[in-house]
Amino acid sequence: MLSNIIYTTFVKSLIKKLPHAITGSSFSNNELVLYVNYKYIYQTLFFLKYHTNSQYKLLADLTAVDYPERLDGRFEVVYNLLSTKFNSRIRIKVQLNEVTPITSVESIYAGANWLEREVWDFFGIFFLYHTDLRRILTDYGFEGYPFRKDFPLTGYTSLRYDDIQKVVVCEDVELSQEFRTFNFQTPWSLIK
Numbered sequence: 001m002l003s004n005i006i007y008t009t010f011v012k013s014l015i016k017k018l019p020h021a022i023t024g025s026s027f028s029n030n031e032l033v034l035y036v037n038y039k040y041i042y043q044t045l046f047f048l049k050y051h052t053n054s055q056y057k058l059l060a061d062l063t064a065v066d067y068p069e070r071l072d073g074r075f076e077v078v079y080n081l082l083s084t085k086f087n088s089r090i091r092i093k094v095q096l097n098e099v100t101p102i103t104s105v106e107s108i109y110a111g112a113n114w115l116e117r118e119v120w121d122f123f124g125i126f127f128l129y130h131t132d133l134r135r136i137l138t139d140y141g142f143e144g145y146p147f148r149k150d151f152p153l154t155g156y157t158s159l160r161y162d163d164i165q166k167v168v169v170c171e172d173v174e175l176s177q178e179f180r181t182f183n184f185q186t187p188w189s190l191i192k
Contacts, residue, residue, distance in 0.1 A: 007032045018044055033091045041094050042103040049108055056081035059109035064123045066149045075125055104130040122147035
């Protein structure tokens with residue numbers, strides 16, 4: 001209960017200092033979550049790292065989540081920060097659509113270089129001012145973004161060994177259109 005009061009006071013002070021950046025907050029599992037406008041992500045993370053009362057010096061993780069059912073803000077970029085001085089964690093969430101770029105925080109957190117490249121490679125979220133934004137875990141000729149939920153499960157190409165030619169053959173996958181639609185219902189929603 002005491003930590004909840006401390007976090008509430010902390011959030012109020014952050015909103016006073018960054019009124020245009022913070023669009024909302026929540027507190028769950030003893031962790032603070034801030035919702036930030038994508039235009040102010042660089043300023044917010046700079047503030048959280050260098051301000052005396054926050055000192056979030058470590059970017060523990062940067063990832064993204066795809067919500068294809070959302071009409072506005074399909075993607076959520078998630079920054080997990082750690083303050084070793086105050087022994088606290090904070091999660092920053094930013095909503096984006098498919099074409100909106102977000103400013104890179106590589107100059108604030110050096111570890112963001114790899115993580116932003118990974119998000120670019122798997123989700124197709126573009127990071128402005130990144131020094132080396134290119135594919136990192138898929139092939140350079142790879143088409144599409146495999147962590148998007150509308151990406152076909154079989155991919156766009158198929159590899160198989162041809163016994164007659166005695167070589168590995170790379171072929172384009174052709175699926176019927178009905179297999180490419182995404183069903184938003186999960187089998188878990190049917191269980192009561």
